[in-house]
Amino acid sequence: MGRFCCFPTDPLGDVETWSESVDKVLSCKAGQIAFREFLKSEYSEENILFWLACEEYKKIKTVPEMISSANRIYSEFVQTEAPRQINIDCGTRENITNNISQPTLTSFDTAQKHIYSLLARDCYPRFLKSDIYQGLLRRNDSR
Template structure:
């Protein structure tokens, strides 16, 4: 069963796999979209947006791009009063703030781990019970 749903041409055939783990859900474009749709209903969409931004950030190759992206992530998600402020402890927020002028590819690792934990522990179990996920499952069984 080493199939990842991004490769599959029919996104619906892998809906059941999402319930195996939060990683299976997040490794899949359509899974990310469904989870994001659910998080919107809980007003915590910033969690997956931040997590995805961190995933992209870690793939950056050039220093100038890294600096501008780090600053964008910081101002959108991390700084106090950010438009999509994520729920992290003040120590983690402070350490990012102190190092944002010289970002590295690991600048957001701790915050990303915290948000991942939050999604895995809190949001993901609720997602599996949600009407949104159940509707995806029903649709996939009809095909």
Template sequence: MAIKLCCFPKDPLEDVETWSESVDKILSCKAGQIAFREFLKSEYSEENILFWLACEEYKKIKAVPEMISSANRIYSEFVQTEAPRQINIDCSTRENITKNISQPSLTSFDTAQKLIYSLMARDCYPRFLKSNIYQGLLRRTDSR
């Protein structure tokens, strides 16, 4: 599976080797996010990184109307029961978000985001490092 890594200010493959250091390294790199997302898509768990990224953007919001709108979008897309991209979180976390969604704060999704981060770090990330996607990118950097 070829991943298109274009439109980057520097060669995105420069960082490929560092991605194996930690899940933070891959999540802090745009090309890493793309590669990891492609892997998660192949495992039918793309909602994890999409939710994590949505939470990262959400925490940057300053205006209350925008925060409310974004919180509702994240909730309806990822959190509520039967959401199109429902994330795998425990009932009490889901209930807590549901209870407070009418008055969201910048920390509304923190617990769920930590759970999803932990799931990706513990479960998905080690498989990504062994995947054809990552191994193929490593080979491309070695052959340069």
């Protein structure tokens, strides 16, 4: 039980709705935390971290900030041998590499869509069966 101490107590009312779609999980903080915990247990935490980084990236308003953020995302997740390298095809990786010096708000869109579908099709169904999610559901019921 102790490992859920990082969850805010109130938004867990949403736990039931998480089984409706991966978007429901990704759209709330508690869902992101739970999904991330699950992915960490599967050694694929980089997927949600990259997805979240892309969501933040798309909100950027200034070019200098965009450039530094794009480079950070690139070096952490995209480049070959990145510490949290995501699993994308080499064409997508090459495209990002070629354009990283002049990033736009859509620079990571293709990669993000790919990772999103991986999360939705592959990780999300397993998350719903996981002890992490089932435990939260039970805890929610017993309140």
